Amino acid sequence: MASRLNPYISFTGDAKQAMEFYKGVFGGNLSVHTYGDFGSEAPPGYADKVMHSMLETDNGFTLMCSDNPPGMEYKPGNNFAVSVSGNDADELRGYWDKLSAGGNVSVPLEKQMWGDVFGMCTDKYGVAWMINITPAEG
16 A cells, blocks of 8 residues: 555544544545444543544545544644645535535635635534635646
8 A cells, every 4th residue: 555644633522423524525434433442441431432533535535533532632723724626626616515514714715816716614623624626627
């Protein structure tokens, strides 16, 4: 398998719901493993929390996440965003519509000075997304 780079997002108890939401946006196969899946090894109060989850889509996207583990401080920040780009305008607009619904749009999805259609939003789970649609060749 070739190396790949993909986002890994931490949540504070709603990782499963967030990943089901992202599966509804992007499709694909979702695997979810809770702390309880590993039996008596689950920390107290963590049996139903997500230890690791991975969404793999037919388009080659991979998104991973977990609920923040016990003893690790959760520090949400604005220092990252997940970027999805390409030239399939219908597909990307569909992602935009679903990701921005119930969230906050900081840059509307519209043509930008560099020629692409671009938008930024924060979804209902607090994750920042950038959608960039390049003009189709031909």
